[in-house]
């Protein structure tokens with residue numbers, strides 16, 4: 469007999485909250501998109517005021533970082549206002565964009581020291597990349613904006629999802645490294661949305677869901693993450709964010725995921741756990757913090773300490789790592805950043 473967990477005395481609040489603010493996107497990613505996004509999709513039933521309420525509630529409850537995601541989040545008419553609300557509430561912000569088109573005002577927004585970017589890139593070969601995105605010209609546009617982000621010293625992580633056999637994943641990584649991208653993740657396709665091959669289950673999730681992260685969909689539904697959209701667990705328009713995170717259903721969802729996750733991790737091929745080697749080899753320190761995480765945190769720490777408007781000097785090597793390790797030791801290890809953006813896999817943007 470299974471005993472369902474009771475509603476927790478304290479809400480189970482994730483540190484990282486994904487806000488899927490729109491289903492609209494310039495691309496379609498026909499065999500990949502977890503959200504089934506596209507040019508004809510809409511922004512859903514959440515109003516700008518609903519989103520602002522969610523953001524303020526998240527900050528009050530203890531969320532540390534929000535990710536704006538979609539669809540293409542920059543296509544939402546209130547995108548800038550929502551990012552500004554998150555920053556005003558003291559939250560860190562990540563924008564997961566396909567970087568297909570970036571307005572000048574958005575570059576200015578991305579220059580804020582608490583904003584970072586994430587995107588997806590599939591191949592150094594334009595034809596291969598566009599086979600995934602479904603749009604001609606998307607490779608050149610995204611690559612040019614990746615270069616732009618690097619040039620502007622905006623923290624950026626790029627996910628490469630292996631969508632089809634023979635895809636030039638290693639070459640894509642080398643291409644990204646050659647243009648100065650420091651944080652690169654590789655992942656497999658997950659069976660969600662347009663990539664669905666089997667009915668998705670908790671075995672398809674990464675395991676940080678519910679306790680470490682959650683997502684709010686365009687209709688207010690709360691799920692363990694955007695890939696865990698098949699696990700609806702309340703709605704902010706009905707219960708509010710505090711009501712969802714403090715409820716029995718959320719506790720049950722959180723309790724159900726870890727065991728399945730261990731199974732899922734065993735299923736991940738080694739190609740899916742490669743990380744960007746930087747500056748030498750990827751290592752794990754005595755606390756289990758990978759050099760990848762140290763580097764990302766170092767990048768974030770570097771940005772936070774610089775005066776506004778001053779270009780970020782790239783921080784590499786022991787000084788940054790030692791500083792970040794000290795921060796992590798003081799604060800306790802926690803997820804400092806989202807590893808990848810989900811697509812019908814955990815990528816794409």
Ligand code: SF4
Nearest residue numbers: 493497501539816817
């Ligand atoms: S995967 Fe990302 S870029 Fe592709 S259609 Fe979906 S939201 Fe747009």
